[in-house]
Amino acid sequence: MTRIRPSVLLSSLAVLVAGAAFFASPALAQSGEERSVLDGVYSPEQASFGQEVYEAECALCHMTQEFTGRIFLLSWSNRSVHDLFRSIRSTMPFDRPGGLTDEQYTAIVSYLLKLNDFPEGDEEMKASEEALSQIKIEPPPNQ
Numbered sequence: 199m200t201r202i203r204p205s206v207l208l209s210s211l212a213v214l215v216a217g218a219a220f221f222a223s224p225a226l227a228q229s230g231e232e233r234s235v236l237d238g239v240y241s242p243e244q245a246s247f248g249q250e251v252y253e254a255e256c257a258l259c260h261m262t263q264e265f266t267g268r269i270f271l272l273s274w275s276n277r278s279v280h281d282l283f284r285s286i287r288s289t290m291p292f293d294r295p296g297g298l299t300d301e302q303y304t305a306i307v308s309y310l311l312k313l314n315d316f317p318e319g320d321e322e323m324k325a326s327e328e329a330l331s332q333i334k335i336e337p338p339p340n341q
């Protein structure tokens with residue numbers, strides 16, 4: 199049985215890793231789909247609708263301070279808006295998880311973005327997994 203020398207294995211591994219890094223990064227950059235909450239991803243009307251839903255469905259048990267500030271942003275940073283949406287939809291309202299429509303959950307998330315001073319835009323966030331997954335959460339530059 200022929201044995202492969204460890205040094206040969208190691209150097210082929212290094213080539214593989216370098217190759218993967220080379221192909222992975224430009225692919226992400228070129229897709230052009232990736233957006234961030236800094237890009238104005240929700241509309242003002244959507245955030246006010248979200249506020250109405252929040253006040254009717256969430257404010258009984260929560261204070262908005264729970265969803266703003268450094269801790270909140272640090273814990274959601276580098277995840278997508280869809281991660282936040284999905285987490286809220288699968289657990290809240292506490293007494294009937296998933297009880298609202300996807301549009302209502304998306305509006306609540308846009309209201310939370312507004313509370314965190316992320317900019318409004320001209321278009322509303324689409325309530326689809328595909329659209330929400332493309333928006334990355336990151337702290338505003340001053341955080």
Ligand code: HEC
Pocket residue numbers: 252255256257258259260286290291292293306
């Ligand atoms: C009946 C009370 C109640 C209502 C209504 C309610 N929540 Fe909650 N929420 C809770 C409780 C209790 C927890 C803590 C659950 C746990 O840790 O398991 C929680 C946790 C959360 C968390 C996670 C916080 C963390 O630190 O991870 C989020 C986000 C959240 N709620 C958002 C909402 C939103 C948005 C709504 C409205 C759609 C809502 N909640 C409605 C009681 C409620």
